[in-house]
Amino acid sequence: MNKKNRDNLAYLLLTLAALFWSGNFVIGKTASFYEIPPFSLNFYRWLFVWIILFPFTFKEIYQNKKYILQNFSLFLVLGITGITIFNSVVYYSLYYTQVISGILMISTIPVMIILISSILRIEKTNSFQIIGVILSLVGVFCIITKTDLDLIKNLDFNKGDLSMTIAMFSWATYSALLKKKKYKLSQISLLQVIISFGFIFLVPIYFIENKIGNPLNFSLPFFLILTYAVLFPAIASYLFWIKGISIIGANRAGVFLHLMPIFGAILAMIIFKEKFMFYHVLGAIFILSGIMLSNRKKIND
Numbered sequence: 001m002n003k004k005n006r007d008n009l010a011y012l013l014l015t016l017a018a019l020f021w022s023g024n025f026v027i028g029k030t031a032s033f034y035e036i037p038p039f040s041l042n043f044y045r046w047l048f049v050w051i052i053l054f055p056f057t058f059k060e061i062y063q064n065k066k067y068i069l070q071n072f073s074l075f076l077v078l079g080i081t082g083i084t085i086f087n088s089v090v091y092y093s094l095y096y097t098q099v100i101s102g103i104l105m106i107s108t109i110p111v112m113i114i115l116i117s118s119i120l121r122i123e124k125t126n127s128f129q130i131i132g133v134i135l136s137l138v139g140v141f142c143i144i145t146k147t148d149l150d151l152i153k154n155l156d157f158n159k160g161d162l163s164m165t166i167a168m169f170s171w172a173t174y175s176a177l178l179k180k181k182k183y184k185l186s187q188i189s190l191l192q193v194i195i196s197f198g199f200i201f202l203v204p205i206y207f208i209e210n211k212i213g214n215p216l217n218f219s220l221p222f223f224l225i226l227t228y229a230v231l232f233p234a235i236a237s238y239l240f241w242i243k244g245i246s247i248i249g250a251n252r253a254g255v256f257l258h259l260m261p262i263f264g265a266i267l268a269m270i271i272f273k274e275k276f277m278f279y280h281v282l283g284a285i286f287i288l289s290g291i292m293l294s295n296r297k298k299i300n301d
Contacts, residue, residue: 010247013240014256020240022263024087024233025103026271027225028094036225038091040216043199043206045229046083050195052235057192060185067184068193074177075197082174083198084205089167096160098274101143103264105164108287110257111136111294112172113179122180132294139286140165147279187242258291 031041115133117123144161145152183190245253268274
């Protein structure tokens, strides 16, 4: 395969990865219509992903068990932030907020990674990145407050929007920690280890959720939603992303993440008849400006 065809393959795979990740917000919103408990959905999602990956990762994980135990605390934090919290809170948030609002807020993650990396002293920041973080946070504030002064005065915010900020910072922390060091494990085995640690905490949360009056109904909609969540955003997107990066590199591949708010907004408007409101536009302008400024160093380099 010549370079042009390889590049085109990478572009296709990375676009599909972004599309499938956007679709995760759509199925999260759909789950709310059928009253599928968010933590239960996340529990079964990662359970089946773990089962599917097990035959391909068991040998490598067993051979590196000493290394995994030596880095127990790091893998534990990665599991809690990336597996236990992130998708559970995203699914919960979509019970109360629009897909458009949620995916715009999540689109700030590349900039939030810079903030977390700076706080944890993983990477140094420059003035452009600091301004970029501020602009992106202003964009998130516009979405949370809907640019409504009465909401700000009364502190009457949508709890879905507020909880989405938890998901946003959780994934940013997860991503920043992933960048902190190089791992001896392959990408797929690393994912399996992180799932294993995160799943430990999903188990009690799953039983608590079912016990406090929000039991899971094993219906056809649940199985259809679960099938998408397992096969597409959890497995296909991840593998497509790895392959795309291997062809064109991480910096060029990162741009494709910015397709998510576009795909998400289009899907939300088609499927749920959501409207792109003024505060979405204002928030998107600030977020996009923040992303562009935070990447200024990369452009100059």
